Amino acid sequence: MKCVRIAIVSDIHGNRTALEAVLADLRLTSPDLILHGGDLPYGGANPAAIVDHIRDLGWPGVLGNTDEMLFDPESLASVAAQSPHLQALWTAIQETAAATCETLGEERLAWLRTLPRTQLEGPMALVHASPDSTWRAPAPEASDAELQSVYSPLGRPVAVYGHIHRSYIRTLPNITIVNTGSVSLSYDGDRRAAYLLLDGSAPSIRRVEYDVDKELQALSVCGLPHAAWMAKTLASASPQMP
DSSP, X not given: OOOXXXXXXXXXXXXXXXXXXXXXXXXXHOOSEEEEOSOOSTTSSOHHHHHHHHHHHTOOBOOOHHHHHHHOHHHHHHHHTTOGGGHHHHHHHHHHHHHHHHHHHHHHHHHHHTOOSOEEETTEXXXXXXXXXXXXXXXXXXXXXXXXXXXXXXXXXXXXXXSSSOOEEEEOSSOEEEEOOOSSSOSSSOOSEEEEEEETTEEEEEEEOOOHHHHHHHXXXXXXXXXXXXXXXXXXXXXXXX
């Protein structure tokens, strides 16, 4: 039977507490299919546990930029070279990524490498950021013309992406553009986890309360470099510099 209700869970970023809350909410919404939008392990206290859990759940999904940089550091280096004024940020990311790779081990990294860049399901196309890049994506303030240009080539009436950690829904003449928001590290001032529920072609954003303080405690003892920086972002629900 064709799936008609699809949940898309993106940008978990190693946050087991938030993922557990989202899983509880998914049991209530009971979608026919669950997809992940990438950015699974990097940026939280439990990178290996998140990869293992998603694999156990068997969710199909797409490759995120922070997934890609773990097995292909050059992808980060090429982006960093375009913004040398943010060197402190790139250095912190590189150091955290190296430690995350050690935690994950080669077998999990090899699995991340197998993730596709696009998932097509019924009327929907899913990418992490944009069809051509896991790193570059329009902001919610982007013009209709930019959104059409980026996502119309996917050839579906609904285009879904994550990456920017700010959910929105924009209905254009020939396509609906949806950002899922993020399970962890929200950038919109709302500390709750976010995911997308797609009922046919009708999208809605779910916001889910979770114990942020519990996750902050996990970050404080996880041993990853720059955990205090990640904690600032998590606590403020806004992007912070290391």
